[in-house]
Amino acid sequence: MADLATQTVDSDLNLSHAFPEAFRWMVLARTFEDKIASIYRSGKIVGGVYVGRGQEAFSVALTSPLRPGHDVYSPLIRDMAGRAAFGEPLLEAARSYMGSALSASIGRDGNVHRGNPKEGIPTMISHLGAMISVVAGMLLARRLKGTLGDAVGATCIGDGATSTGAVHEALNMASVEKLPLILAIANNQFAYSTPTSSQFACADLVDRASAYGIEGISVDGTDLADCLRGFAEATRRARSGGGPQIVVGKLLRLAGHGEHDDATYVPETMRCSEIGQDCLLKARQHMLTEGWASEADCADIEKQATLAVEKAIATAGSEETPDPYAHDWNALSSEAFRNQEDAP
């Protein structure tokens, strides 16, 4: 029941094509992150592991109407599904977690801090809210250069991070400039341990859209079809000059904040409620009901995902790790300034 605020115009979306496609990426993301979480628990991944369990439908639906190489996509911490669907090689994700010297950041950063800016995928920093204005700047630059065309920029944020000033500044700027920016707001009910009641006092985050003079859509984040419809419409509006869009998904984080967190603060009643449903199980059921796949087809999709994940992780895990002695310790790119500030 995508509440498309004004009217329901949904020309392009072909669910029988988009849904199974998105489902595959959801399976891959879940399989990958389950594996990464178990490696983390065995102590072989350092730092943190933050997964998108329960958010795969919302994450992949944002990227579903996007065109890699044409649009901008700035994923955040719970976007394994969206990243994969937008074309990130699984090996790149595995390298980032496993600390391979061949990762894009050559071991300088890890886990979710990966991207490919040249291909329209900025590399996130941890500071929540900071990427939205970067996307706005990329779109603004393309407009100034005359290369924007019908490209859009998509990014996402959690319910908690909507409280930052950075989100406000960026959304306001994007609407002043009327940029084709789509912000997915995943309201998964908690920011780490903080419930939404301590985070904001408005009835629904989608109500904020009108304050920015932009359009907002609400979707059921546990329902892939609803998510696909909502983002298809938001993207259509943004592509056709409608300015920034927000899409708010209601769902529940089906994991701890990170894999170190058992999330005992999430009430049982919430887990058992509508928003606590697993989007992946629901999507699988939908595939069967619609006749888009048989039980055997689904099992095959899952098996293929497992194989792909095993292979990527085995490869990344066998690659060399960064060598601190051979490392380039220059934080500046300018030739003239290299090796100047690394005083012994």
Next chain:
Amino acid sequence: MSITYLEAIREAQSKALADDPNVFIYGQDIGAFGGAFKATKGLYEKFPDRVRDAPISEDAMIGAAVGAAIEGMRPIIEMQFADFSSVAFNQIVNQAATHYWRTGIPCPITVRLPSGGTPGSGPFHSQCMETIYAHYPGTVVMTPATVEDAYSMLLDAVAIDDPVLFCEHKFLYYHLKADALPKRALPPGRARIARSGRHATVVTYSAMVHEALRAAESLQADGYEIEVVDLRCVKPLDMDTVLGSVARTGRVLALGEAFPWGGVTAEVISRVASEGFHLLDAAPARLNARDTPIPYHPDLWRFHRPTASSVESAIRNLIRD
């Protein structure tokens, strides 16, 4: 013809916009209005798309600049006052300054910071932020002291592939005049001997260069020849020029307008002590503003920051040792 420090900044931006279609300026009130200090006056008329008014959103302004840089543009961001860049701190030090390191893709943005005190500006329109930004890896921090440097270094800043914090001093905007714009300039990152001498070296930058020069002039009457090193860039820090000067004089005073705790002067002293201890005939000295917020009243303000006379006393102490 005579040109002020502020006009030099405007001319440099005009040239940068004319030379490269990837340059644009983004900041508050900088469009038709020409900026709070008129540093962009007339530019909007010539480049209406590329001289853009921004909302009062310092964080988003720098975030957008980084995004534009990723797309191959070379944005110049005007902070209305350096002080307000604190609101953009996160985007400057965490987004822009880490970008090349994290991704291998350079981040050529220039952030113009109208810096430093003028009488009556008070605690929130007078700050010098160079120390804060120089502390972080991945930044270039420029502090031009002359009209010529204001012009040539701003052009350098735009051409450099890394984030540049361009600390332009408001006190120099109208006071400082030159006959013409420079044809040639020292490379960025190289200090300059602003006055030669042999009894002591003052290492300084930005508006304090002029206080040091006045102090040196006054000491000349007593037969003291004071060398003044203008750092031009505080990061990278040209220690070769500093140590070369200290080797000639044996005495050093590091002078800055910023707050005293840590900072550029502390960095200079610590490097001279560790890299050139054997060159010193006396304990190295430091002079900074006082360790309080910057006062509003002109009489308090003059007492807060170093002046030619406090610099002169500091040099006399240094020479007496």
